[in-house]
Amino acid sequence: MASVKRRVAVIGAGITLFRRRMRETGRELSFYAAKMALETAGITIRDVDAVVCGSAPDAFDGVHMKGEYLLDGMGGHNKPYVRVYVGGGTGVFTPIAAWWHVASGHFDIVLAIAEEKMSSCHPHPQKAFTTIFDPIYTRPLGPNLVWIFALEMQRYMSVHGVKKEQIALISVKNKRNALDHPCAQLPAKITVQDVLNSEVMVWPVQKLDISPPSDGAAAVVLAAEHVAKRLTDDPVWIEGVGWCLDSTYWTNRDLYYPKYVEYAARMAYKMAGIKNPPKEIDVAEPYDPFDYKEAHHAEGLMLARKGEYLKGIKDEDDIFARYGRDGDLPICPSGGLLGVGNPIAAAGLMKVCEIFWQLRGEAGKRQVKNDPRTGVAQAWGDLMQVGTVIVMRA
Amino acid sequence: MSLERPRLPHEIRHWFGDMECDYVYTLGIAGEKFYAGLKEGRIIGSKCPSCGAIWVPPSLYCPECFEETSEWVEVPDEGTVYTFTVAYVGPDGEPLEEPEVYALIVLDGANGGLLHKLGEVRPEEAYIGMRVKAVWAPEGERKGAITDIKYFRPVE
Amino acid sequence: MSVKIREYRGTPYSRKDLEEGRVPAFRDKPRARYAWACGPAMGRFLAELKEGRIIGRRCRRCGRVLVPPRMFCEWCFRPTDEWVYVRDTGTVLTFSASYLGPAAERLKEPIIIAVIQLDGASPGIGILHKLGEVKQEEVHVGMRVKAVWKPPEEREGAITDILYFKPIREGQGGGE
Ligand SMILES: [Zn+2]
Ligand SMILES: [Zn+2]
Numbered sequence: 175m176a177s178v179k180r181r182v183a184v185i186g187a188g189i190t191l192f193r194r195r196m197r198e199t200g201r202e203l204s205f206y207a208a209k210m211a212l213e214t215a216g217i218t219i220r221d222v223d224a225v226v227c228g229s230a231p232d233a234f235d236g237v238h239m240k241g242e243y244l245l246d247g248m249g250g251h252n253k254p255y256v257r258v259y260v261g262g263g264t265g266v267f268t269p270i271a272a273w274w275h276v277a278s279g280h281f282d283i284v285l286a287i288a289e290e291k292m293s294s295c296h297p298h299p300q301k302a303f304t305t306i307f308d309p310i311y312t313r314p315l316g317p318n319l320v321w322i323f324a325l326e327m328q329r330y331m332s333v334h335g336v337k338k339e340q341i342a343l344i345s346v347k348n349k350r351n352a353l354d355h356p357c358a359q360l361p362a363k364i365t366v367q368d369v370l371n372s373e374v375m376v377w378p379v380q381k382l383d384i385s386p387p388s389d390g391a392a393a394v395v396l397a398a399e400h401v402a403k404r405l406t407d408d409p410v411w412i413e414g415v416g417w418c419l420d421s422t423y424w425t426n427r428d429l430y431y432p433k434y435v436e437y438a439a440r441m442a443y444k445m446a447g448i449k450n451p452p453k454e455i456d457v458a459e460p461y462d463p464f465d466y467k468e469a470h471h472a473e474g475l476m477l478a479r480k481g482e483y484l485k486g487i488k489d490e491d492d493i494f495a496r497y498g499r500d501g502d503l504p505i506c507p508s509g510g511l512l513g514v515g516n517p518i519a520a521a522g523l524m525k526v527c528e529i530f531w532q533l534r535g536e537a538g539k540r541q542v543k544n545d546p547r548t549g550v551a552q553a554w555g556d557l558m559q560v561g562t563v564i565v566m567r568a
Numbered sequence: 569m570s571l572e573r574p575r576l577p578h579e580i581r582h583w584f585g586d587m588e589c590d591y592v593y594t595l596g597i598a599g600e601k602f603y604a605g606l607k608e609g610r611i612i613g614s615k616c617p618s619c620g621a622i623w624v625p626p627s628l629y630c631p632e633c634f635e636e637t638s639e640w641v642e643v644p645d646e647g648t649v650y651t652f653t654v655a656y657v658g659p660d661g662e663p664l665e666e667p668e669v670y671a672l673i674v675l676d677g678a679n680g681g682l683l684h685k686l687g688e689v690r691p692e693e694a695y696i697g698m699r700v701k702a703v704w705a706p707e708g709e710r711k712g713a714i715t716d717i718k719y720f721r722p723v724e
Numbered sequence: 725m726s727v728k729i730r731e732y733r734g735t736p737y738s739r740k741d742l743e744e745g746r747v748p749a750f751r752d753k754p755r756a757r758y759a760w761a762c763g764p765a766m767g768r769f770l771a772e773l774k775e776g777r778i779i780g781r782r783c784r785r786c787g788r789v790l791v792p793p794r795m796f797c798e799w800c801f802r803p804t805d806e807w808v809y810v811r812d813t814g815t816v817l818t819f820s821a822s823y824l825g826p827a828a829e830r831l832k833e834p835i836i837i838a839v840i841q842l843d844g845a846s847p848g849i850g851i852l853h854k855l856g857e858v859k860q861e862e863v864h865v866g867m868r869v870k871a872v873w874k875p876p877e878e879r880e881g882a883i884t885d886i887l888y889f890k891p892i893r894e895g896q897g898g899g900e
Contacts, residue, residue, distance in 0.1 A: 191734035197747055198628075198735060199596030205629045206733040209636070214729065219634035236591035236752070246631040296592040296751075297739070300828035309760045310583040310770070311792050312852060314884045316826050316835070321852075324820035325839055332818065332865045357732050377821040377834070377860065390734070421798050425839045425850040426790065429818060580770040580881045582759045592742060593750045597735070600748060712748060 178445070182276045183402035183409030184269070184566065186215025186395040187527040192359045192515030195293040196389035200235050201247030203391040204289045207520075208249050211285065211393035216405055222395075223281035225250040227257040228268030228288035230518035230555075233302035236294040248287045260417065261306075262463070262555025263562035264288065265392075265522015270415045270564060272396045282401045287393035290517035299387045306557065308422070320384070322558060324376035326429040327466045331378065333430040334481030336469070338378055341484065342369035343493040344465035345382050348506050351499070352513020354539035357524075359515030360386055366490075369465075385463045385510075390517035392524045410533045413548075414448070414565030416441030424558040430481075435474030435554060435561035442550070443476075446565040451476045452503060455565075456546035457532050459525035461554040462510040471552055472505060474561065504542040507532060522553035526564060533568040598626040601640050607712040609704050613678050615639040624678040645702035646723065647675035654691040669694050673720055687719030699723045765793040768807070774881040776873055780845055782808045788846040810844030812871035813892065817841050817850045819867075821860040836860055840869060840889055856888030868892040 188210025190196075190203050198206070212218060227241050227248050237243045241257025248255070258264065258271040265288050272286035292299040303319035330336060343366060352361035364382065372381035402409040416438035420427065427433075439451070448454045460471035469483040477483075487493050497505040508514055508528035511521045529549035531537040552563045595603055598614060602625050605612035613622040614637035616630035624643055629636050652671035658664055669686040671694070686694055687703060700720035710716040737747045762770060765781060769792050772779040780789045781804040783797035789808050790797070797804050821834035836858065839850035855863060856872060869889035879885040 188729075189732065191732050191736065193734060193736035195594075195737050195739065195742070196734050197594050197597065197600070197737050199594060199599065202596050202598070202628045203734065205634075205636075209629075209634070210729065210733075212634075233587075233589060236589065236593065236754070246627070247629065249634050251631045251634075294591050294593055296590045298828040300824075301589050301826070304826050305587050309585050309758070310762060310766055311883055313585065314882055315837075315852065315854065317837075317852070318822065318824050318826050318828060320824055321820060321822055321837055324822070325818045325837070325852075328820055329818035329839075329865070356729075357734075373823075375822075375824050377823075379820075423790075423792075423798075425852050426848065428848050429839075580762055580767045580774075583762055583770075584757075584759050586755055586757045588753065588755045591752050591754070593752065594737075595748050595750070603748060 178277050179279045180277050181399040182273050182396050182412045183399065184394050184412065184530045185397045185402050185406050185409055186211045187393065187530050188214060189357055189392040189524060189527055190390050191357045192388045192390035192517055192520070194359065194386060194388060196291065200289050200291040201244055203291065203389065204244050204247035204287055207391035207393040208247070208285060208287050211287070211395050215395040217283065217395065219249045222249060222253065222283050222285045224254040224275050224284045226268055226272040226275065226284060226286045227255065228259070228264040228286070228519040228523065229257060230259070230261060230264055230290055231302060231306070233305055234290060234292045234295055234299055234518070244289055249285055254281070260419065260555060260560050260562060262461070262518055263417065263522065263553045263560035264519040264555065265524070266526060266551055266553035266562040266564050267417060268519065268523055269394055269396065269412070269526050270417060270562060273412050273415055276396050276398050282398045284396045285393060286396060286523070287391065288519035288523040289391040290520050291389045292387040292517060293389050320376040320379055322424060323464050324379045326470070326558060327378055327464065329429040330466055330470055336481065336484055338370065339366055340487055341466045341469065342366045342383070343484070343487060343490065344462065344468045345369050345512050346490060347493050347497060348462060348468070348510040348512040351507055351540065352509025355509045355514050357390070358509050358513050359388055361509060361513050379464065383465045385512045385516035388515035388517040388521070390515060390520045392520045392527055394523065394526060394530065408534050408568070410530050411567045412564060413567045414442035414446030414563070416445070416563040418561050420559040422557045422559060429558060432470055432474040432554065432558070432561060434559060435471055435552065435563070436476065438561035438563045439475045439552070442563040442565045446567070448565065452478070455503070455548050455550050456544050457504045457507060457529065457542050457549040459506055459508060459510070459528055459549070459551040461522065461525070461552050462506055462512050463516055465512060467554065468506060468510065471554060475550060475552055475563070477503065499540065500543040504544065507537065507540050507542050522562070525551040525553065529566050533566055596628070598628045602626050603712040605642070606714065606716040607710045609707065609710070610642050611645050611675060611702070613641050613643045615641050621679040622677060624675055624680050624682065643678045644676045647673045647681070647700060649694065649696055649698040649700060650674045650681055651696060652686065652694050667691050671700070671720065673700055684714070684717060685719040686721070688721040763795070765795045769793050770881040773883065773885040774879045776876065776879070778810050778812055778842060780808050780810050782806050788849065789844060791842055791845045791849055791851055808844065810842045812842070814840040814842040814869060814889070816863065816865055816867040816869060818865060819855065819863045834860060836863060838863070838869070838889065853886060854888040855890070857890040862891070
């Protein structure tokens with residue numbers, strides 16, 4: 175990252191409710207989130223030089239060329255506008271793309287916005303998910319998307335000797351954290367037993383191990399240093415960005431560890447000058463579409479050694495002491511995808527919004543207690559192959 | 569071990585399949601107003617508080633100002649042909665018995681326009697700037713769909 | 725600004741609202757039909773399955789035997805060099821039991837699935853397939869399995885020409 179030309183700050187964020195089904199069109203949801211981000215940044219659409227759209231497969235909204243379809247609701251009308259896409263990693267990749275728009279010196283203010291309306295795919299978006307599989311090698315076997323998570327979770331548990339009871343604690347923590355998130359879809363006070371007694375979907379994955387499909391949108395406003403300093407006293411700087419993709423041949427690599435997440439994290443940490451991630455990072459939002467994924471990704475982010483994220487954690491007290499809002503290293507204080515919901519791209523961007531609010535001290539009831547200065551958000555996607563990472567500092 | 573390519577009974581060149589999904593598209597906040605209006609025989613637009621434009625079909629926000637539109641307003645069901653085309657084939661490429669005229673119609677006082685069919689007019693009679701008025705389906709037959717307007721016909 | 729925002733927007737509805745007509749919506753069922761080209765690697769792989777054989781490709785630079793085969797090595801970013809038959813026996817790398825069908829419909833009897841490293845493929849190079857003739861609780865990582873093929877006359881050059889993999893039990897052949 176030798177020649178990043180300019181520092182870039184986040185100066186505003188917006189988000190809609192996350193819900194299983196919403197009456198609003200995708201454009202209307204986008205408008206709500208974009209408008210809120212602009213208002214909190216204290217600017218109007220006229221101040222925005224360019225817009226970056228993030229949205230996962232067209233098959234969810236059921237509109238081909240979804241980027242173009244969403245354009246006017248995203249404020250992209252007659253502006254430089256682009257949709258970026260790296261599957262489930264899109265939500266964090268969208269502000270990364272907006273970052274290079276500004277860091278390059280080409281634009282001063284850029285709106286990054288992500289939307290998903292998964293309810294259009296009826297009765298369940300699972301049908302659209304199956305089209306991500308190779309049509310010749312894999313689809314004839316009749317797969318559904320949960321298969322790959324179940325296989326990965328099993329491999330992770332088997333290689334490290336991690337127990338399902340431990341993994342379930344992540345769901346307990348995140349759903350409880352979400353009780354304090356005003357947009358949350360599935361906040362709940364549940365126990366490990368509730369998770370273990372929930373419907374078996376694809377063993378070892380049970381119903382309460384999984385985040386729900388959702389409708390929703392989220393947005394952030396990015397500005398170049400000279401503009402950010404004029405507009406706010408509390409800019410949150412984007413200090414590191416990283417992304418990395420492995421091939422779609424997911425059966426050809428060992429699923430116990432997401433190496434591509436580690437590579438993405440190394441890129442972002444190097445840029446941010448972070449040498450000892452667990453010591454230097456105060457709050458983290460790793461991607462948690464499934465509970466074990468938080469552990470998997472926290473390890474990829476090098477916040478814990480391989481297989482050790484849940485080491486020594488036996489009950490609720492242990493996990494909150496380690497990763498709660500007043501714990502050693504607060505993880506997913508938002509409530510994560512498990513609690514807040516999972517409108518794919520919007521969920522990733524929700525994590526970036528959360529780090530923004532946490533670093534500004536504006537997270538209200540969700541505020542972590544360690545006076546955070548440095549935070550990291552990460553998303554993941556596709557066939558066990560995408561890692562996107564962003565490091566932010568107050 | 570590695571082998572030379574053996575003789576195979578056939579080459580497998582293609583794999584056939586389809587991608588089929590069921591969709592439910594909600595009309596959205598603005599769309600619900602519009603289609604409910606059609607059922608009542610009214611065309612509803614939305615007014616921007618900033619520039620005053622009236623958008624038809626209505627939008628929750630003004631695409632120019634990015635302001636939330638504050639008012640739902642009825643617009644006349646009369647307007648002007650902005651551009652038109654004559655279709656000789658149907659949606660699946662099948663030849664039509666009678667050619668059909670489709671026009672983009674800007675309703676009086678509105679921004680934007682409706683794509684709709686022209687009726688009671690021969691293709692060679694249509695022209696840009698032509699004044700047209702909606703012909704509605706009978707009240708009991710309207711379903712809250714764009715086809716609640718059967719077509720637009722010329723007015724003198 | 726989370727603490728400064730007064731209202732979070734969005735209008736939820738339930739599936740019941742939709743089914744009982746309280747939320748108007750348009751329905752559509754686009755159906756796109758495809759003929760996916762197999763290309764030389766996949767085409768050969770499928771043709772070999774029809775013959776009851778499993779074939780991969782070797783990259784001489786990194787030494788890996790890739791199954792399913794491809795004509796280039798994504799590590800070395802160069803063409804792979806030769807066709808290699810692998811065995812129809814292998815080892816379970818990871819497994820699962822699915823109570824969900826492709827459209828998230830519930831299944832009474834689970835489908836047991838596994839990533840299987842075939843004998844002759846490189847370490848970590850697995851294929852996805854089903855397991856059969858085994859109960860969920862008997863499956864374990866490291867279990868030895870062998871392909872059960874469709875009768876030759878029913879094979880069509882598809883991954884499903886292998887019906888499933890079954891455990892290699894003691895006293896049965898199929899290993900080395
Ligand atoms: Zn306006
Ligand atoms: Zn190679």
